[in-house]
Amino acid sequence: MDAPAKPVAIPQSEIALLANILALATRNMTNLSTLITQLSVELGHSxxxxxxxxxxxxxxDVDVLSKSLDTQWELIGALARYCPLLARTPLVKPTLVTEIHITVLPDRA
Known part of the structure; x- marks a missing residue:
């Protein structure tokens, strides 16, 4: 019977690369969510x-997505313990619109 293979250690540079790819993808999703929020507000004025x-x-729906993206940002930040380089480069989480002030309500037909 063969001995089980030892797990291969991933070099920290590869973990940093993965974390940066995840951060970029998450940042893009956050930016898309912001654009969808802006579009939704414009639709509300129709x-x-x-x-x-x-x-x-x-x-x-964007509010639900925002909560998922918050979790995703936390998980990406947790990768810092495996990669000291990532710990020195703080991940900047873009803010989503969380509150909208409506000054004029549309007429209800």
Whole structure:
């Protein structure tokens, strides 16, 4: 019977590369979420009630996505303990729109 193979240690530079790829992908998803939020707000200003409802639904969906992205940022930050280089380069998490102030409500038909 053969002895089990020893796990291969991944060099820290490869972990840093993976962490940077994950951070870039997460940053891009965060930026896309911000754009979708802005579009949803614009839909909410539409005179068309259907478009207003779509905008409101999408805002609720983006809120759920935002929470998942927060978790993803935390997990990426946790990679710092495996890669000292990553620990010296703080991950900057872009902020999503978390609150919208509405000053004029659309007319309800």
């Amino acid at each position: 005179p068309d009630p259907h478009l207003q409802r779509v905008g409101q639904r999408v805002l609720a």
